[in-house]
Amino acid sequence: MAEIVGVVERLWRYPVKSTAGERLSEVGVDERGLAGDRLYAVRDGEGRLGSGKNTRRFRRMDGLLRLGSRLGHPLHGPELLDPLGRAVSDPSAFLRAYLQRPDVELAREDTVPHLDQLPVSLLTTATLDWVREAVPTALVDERRFRPNILLRTPPGTRPFVEDDWFGREGELRSGLRLAFVRASERCVMTTVAQPGLPYAPEILRAVAKAHDNRLDALATVSAPGVLRVGARLRLL
Incomplete structure (x- = not known):
């Protein structure tokens, strides 16, 4: 029962x-x-995903938890929010400056799962x-x-x-x-x-x-x- x-x-x-x-x-x-959950990630030039830890698949990128994200239509991509909760106009450019990593970008999931x-x-x-x-x-x-x-x-x-x-x-x-x-x-x-x-x-x-x-x-x-x-x- x-x-x-x-x-x-x-x-x-x-x-x-x-x-x-x-x-x-x-x-x-x-x-x-969940629809849209972890659909995007911060990805570096080696294809590793931004995380709080270092593994073969993930790279530690301190500061990500101070950012926010919300999803409108999945085809249009997410909004990335700065530490004050404001949407940024160019997520990849913002992330490069914020993380001080010139090789990162906001990337949609492809062959490498984000979960x-x-x-x-x-x-x-x-x-x-x-x-x-x-x-x-x-x-x-x-x-x-x-x-x-x-x-x-x-x-x-x-x-x-x-x-x-x-x-x-x-x-x-x-x-x-x-x-x-x-x-x-x-x-x-x-x-x-x-x-x-x-x-x-x-x-x-x-x-x-x-x-x-x-x-x-x-x-x-x-x-x-x-x-x-x-x-x-x-x-x-």
């Missing part, structure tokens, strides 16, 4: 990877994830509240963890309840189905300063100690549909 495990409280899309996201009330979802891991990330309020209690000296909200979905769970729900969902599917009334697979392994991005949130290394330390550095539920999309704030998620 299906069980209602929570209600969608907030939706987030990140049109430009590693910049601040935009809050939505409704968005379509297909096998790639770090799986298409959709969900975080429960039960887990987020645990972080607040574990690190009372830090300013904590979901922007630290960059979920697509913040799910309001019933009172008394235990933290890290997302772990119980791995290997199961969740369904919304629109027909959207999410197959929960695993949690994200957290990195320095959770600690980085961004508008309204100062640098907070203690958050990553707390998550690492209590939960093996993992937090949220990552999912693939089993059936496309629409995500709406206020929608109930049923666990199948």
Whole structure:
């Protein structure tokens, strides 16, 4: 029997990877994830993508989280917002000056996927509240963890309840189905300063100690549909 495990409280899309996201009330979802999510990234001359970390695919570019992005029509590209929230007229030129890197550009996804891991990330309020209690000296909200979905769970729900969902599917009334697979392994991005949130290394330390550095539920999309704030998620 299906069980209602929570209600969608907030939706987030990140049109430009590693910049601040935009809050939505409704968005379509297909096998790639939320429409327009991480569709663009800051790419350097070697083809590596701007991020908060260095890997074979990503290059650390400090300052990206102080920028914002929002998506109008996907064919027209995103708006890039400067640290004061103002749209810039030439994103690539702005990024070169802002990052002091002459080889970067704002690039649409092509053969190299922009997603770090799986298409959709969900975080429960039960887990987020645990972080607040574990690190009372830090300013904590979901922007630290960059979920697509913040799910309001019933009172008394235990933290890290997302772990119980791995290997199961969740369904919304629109027909959207999410197959929960695993949690994200957290990195320095959770600690980085961004508008309204100062640098907070203690958050990553707390998550690492209590939960093996993992937090949220990552999912693939089993059936496309629409995500709406206020929608109930049923666990199948």
